[in-house]
Amino acid sequence: MPPPSKAPASPARAAKSPMQKALDRLGLKRDIDCALHLPLRYEDETRITRLADAREGDHIQIEGTVVDCEVSLRQRRQLLVRLDDGSDACTLRFFTFYPALQKSLAVGTRIRARGEVKGGFLGWTMMHPVTRAATGELPTALTPVYPSVAALPQAYLRKVVASGLARADLSDTIPTDLLQEIGQQAAWGLRQALHYLHHPRPDVALATLEDHSHPAWQRLKIEELLAQQLSQLQAKRERAQLSAPVLKPVASHAAALHQRLLAALPFALTTAQHRVVAEISHDIARSVPMHRLLQGDVGAGKTVVAALAAAICIEAGAQCALMAPTEILAQQHFGKLVGWLEPLGIQTAWLTGSQKTKERRKMLALIESGEAALVVGTHAVIQDKVQFKQLALAIIDEQHRFGVAQRLALRQKMGQEGFEPHLLMMTATPIPRTLAMSYYADLEVSTIDELPPGRTPIVTKLVNESRRDEVIERIRAQLAQGRQVYWVCPLIEESEALDLVNATETHAQLSAALPGVAVGLLHSRMPQAEKQAVMSLFAQGQMGVLVSTTVIEVGVDVPNASLMVVEHAERFGLSQLHQLRGRVGRGAAASACVLLYATGEASRLGETARARLKAMQETSDGFEIARRDLEIRGPGEFLGARQSGAAMLRFADLATDTHLLDWARKTAPVLLDRHPELAERHVARWLGGKAEFLKA
Ligand code: ADP
Ligand code: MG
Numbered sequence: 269m270p271p272p273s274k275a276p277a278s279p280a281r282a283a284k285s286p287m288q289k290a291l292d293r294l295g296l297k298r299d300i301d302c303a304l305h306l307p308l309r310y311e312d313e314t315r316i317t318r319l320a321d322a323r324e325g326d327h328i329q330i331e332g333t334v335v336d337c338e339v340s341l342r343q344r345r346q347l348l349v350r351l352d353d354g355s356d357a358c359t360l361r362f363f364t365f366y367p368a369l370q371k372s373l374a375v376g377t378r379i380r381a382r383g384e385v386k387g388g389f390l391g392w393t394m395m396h397p398v399t400r401a402a403t404g405e406l407p408t409a410l411t412p413v414y415p416s417v418a419a420l421p422q423a424y425l426r427k428v429v430a431s432g433l434a435r436a437d438l439s440d441t442i443p444t445d446l447l448q449e450i451g452q453q454a455a456w457g458l459r460q461a462l463h464y465l466h467h468p469r470p471d472v473a474l475a476t477l478e479d480h481s482h483p484a485w486q487r488l489k490i491e492e493l494l495a496q497q498l499s500q501l502q503a504k505r506e507r508a509q510l511s512a513p514v515l516k517p518v519a520s521h522a523a524a525l526h527q528r529l530l531a532a533l534p535f536a537l538t539t540a541q542h543r544v545v546a547e548i549s550h551d552i553a554r555s556v557p558m559h560r561l562l563q564g565d566v567g568a569g570k571t572v573v574a575a576l577a578a579a580i581c582i583e584a585g586a587q588c589a590l591m592a593p594t595e596i597l598a599q600q601h602f603g604k605l606v607g608w609l610e611p612l613g614i615q616t617a618w619l620t621g622s623q624k625t626k627e628r629r630k631m632l633a634l635i636e637s638g639e640a641a642l643v644v645g646t647h648a649v650i651q652d653k654v655q656f657k658q659l660a661l662a663i664i665d666e667q668h669r670f671g672v673a674q675r676l677a678l679r680q681k682m683g684q685e686g687f688e689p690h691l692l693m694m695t696a697t698p699i700p701r702t703l704a705m706s707y708y709a710d711l712e713v714s715t716i717d718e719l720p721p722g723r724t725p726i727v728t729k730l731v732n733e734s735r736r737d738e739v740i741e742r743i744r745a746q747l748a749q750g751r752q753v754y755w756v757c758p759l760i761e762e763s764e765a766l767d768l769v770n771a772t773e774t775h776a777q778l779s780a781a782l783p784g785v786a787v788g789l790l791h792s793r794m795p796q797a798e799k800q801a802v803m804s805l806f807a808q809g810q811m812g813v814l815v816s817t818t819v820i821e822v823g824v825d826v827p828n829a830s831l832m833v834v835e836h837a838e839r840f841g842l843s844q845l846h847q848l849r850g851r852v853g854r855g856a857a858a859s860a861c862v863l864l865y866a867t868g869e870a871s872r873l874g875e876t877a878r879a880r881l882k883a884m885q886e887t888s889d890g891f892e893i894a895r896r897d898l899e900i901r902g903p904g905e906f907l908g909a910r911q912s913g914a915a916m917l918r919f920a921d922l923a924t925d926t927h928l929l930d931w932a933r934k935t936a937p938v939l940l941d942r943h944p945e946l947a948e949r950h951v952a953r954w955l956g957g958k959a960e961f962l963k964a
Contacts, residue, residue, distance in 0.1 A: 290420040291428065300953050302432020306465050306488070306919070307412035309478070313382065314406055314470040319392055320355035322385050329382040330358060330394075331402050337373050349373045351381060358385065358392035360399070369399075378402040409467035433466055441950035442494065446938060450490065450931050461487040480919065486928070489920040493932035494939070495954030496917065497709060498947050501936045504559075504710040510688045512557035513660040515549075515584040526579035528612055533572065535720065540564075541573055544714040548577050548692060551712065552661060557679075558690035561667070561708060564716030565890035566696045566850025567723065571601060573716070574663050575608050577692060582614055582641040586660030589643045589689075591650065591678060593666050595620050595796055596803055600825060601665065602644040609642060619645030619654065622796040650677040659689045667693035696850065697843045698891045703898065706922060706929055726853040726861050728885045730837075733866040739833055740781050742862070747785055747812045751830040754851055755815045758836045774835065775815040782813065790816040827855030837863035837884075838877035842897040845884050899923055 296302050317328035332353030340348050347370060349360040360381055362369065373379065383397030414425050438459035456464075461484035468477060476482040480489070517524040530537070537545070544562060551558035564570050578588040590605070592598040602618050609616060617631045617640035634640035638657030643649060662678045664670060679688050693711075704713055731739060743753050755778065757771040775789040788802045788811045805811040807826050832852045837845060845863070853859035863881055883896045920928060940947045
């Protein structure tokens, strides 16, 4: 590759042009960011193929002289260029073209054209080839094609990356002795690997670059995984320096609040629930802030564990906050916790965005004075106005629904330098082992791995949309037995180009098909009060069928519901389907989940959709589903959009690079202890300003 004729200014120094903004969006701020911006694929401009040697369908580069260039108006306006390379001629055909292109292809010019050649009655043609003047030597390396955004031409991006690569400090930060045990890839230094990947020689086995198995790629994965492990380890060590309130039961054993709560519950805890409560109470009895994830499949009974943790906190004289991602879910938790705790003399407060000002003020006062020992709510809990007297335990339900910034905000509610509340995060989407080892490496994990007794397994059926009538028949049968039914639709309006049956229409249809049955409708655009009213009618059993968009996805608990129908199931993600399905099978009745899918021209059941639906039918084990979800979608989508970006691995693939991850886990503490300055440089190089973000 020839050096760029005019290298653009360092991205850090240039003014904010549209190009600059585009570079920012790609995260290309520093020279090293540019150096680490690796090609998606390559184009081979290193050789010229004679047309006489070309075969139908070859992707080749040809070089020749333009012998004809004209705009034809036959059928469609198009630019036709005839190129003669001495062995044969080829017609280049452009349907969209600007005057500049036409000018660069004037008769007599020598050019190179790259594209797919097709033979035919009129000889060779290339549709929309990439053309350039045939000046200078042929490049000796493959031409990189970088991930880009609109407004940023490859040619410009190539120059930016090349100059970043030339300027960046690429000295190794991993001492060779630490690399020994992973073998071959250790032979490649960072500098060598990067130069290679940006400009590989044309004789490389392209497959090894594409599947990232090439030693140069391996080196980058190693580097990336190590950076991630290091930053998590640093976060963990920093947290260990902070203080948290020591939360120990103070009263005598039998009188302790959590003991009284246990005694008052209408059920006995499962062994798994007992175990996780013990793990949590052990953590919060220490002065180091807890950072624990409680995972348990839908319906495993996480709420009561949260309540017991809250009780221990409250009996130690401190406040506990519980934050849930949706108002309905927060409301439900509130209802449950109030039902359990208020009879024991605990005052609670409730905070949401839709609250009336007067009520809100009252709540804020209760929280500030410390009278409210337990505060339940939505994002409203982390707003600036909310002042706790002594927040000691923060519980976040469905933690993956919250962003990093929100988790940080909750932790900052302690309001004292060097102090942090204990943090308990809950999730019904179990985290596969590899993710737990990487993204959540600085978390302690508690797992509820058994369901409360008496649950009957949910039967899952895949049913073609064309058999909708049979499904409605089935609903009738359930209703006749006094059961209730959920019907979930993916979208609320048909405004999106997708041709989805909307909830409103389905609601009308079901109402007509089920005369005398109360059919409710719940969707995200409804006012909060209305949502609540519908939800409580359903919860009280006064509504037979609830048609809903995915607002019911998380957490709602109506044990009498025994049938769930998911419409256009092929459009949902696996974990989402699992969560939805978890809304039924909460009581003793046999429950079923019907996944309606559409086929046909308009919405062909794609490969991944098929895999998802099949997985749903085959297993109801949340861990297995999470594992398959990770396989099908990759960690980016698995973790959710809110957590992507900063924390995402760009190069390593957790599904296949487990051995590299193992190495990184083992190596991080060694590097940090023996060569702290190298560790720091390594993290800064890879994560830059994002390292802070990873610690939430
Ligand atoms: P999730 O883990 O999905 O949040 P919940 O906390 O909502 O589950 O619990 C699901 C249902 O199971 C609730 O009705 C809850 O009261 C009930 N439950 C929880 N633990 C037990 C138990 N040990 N025995 C019987 N029922 C339980
Ligand atoms: Mg829950």
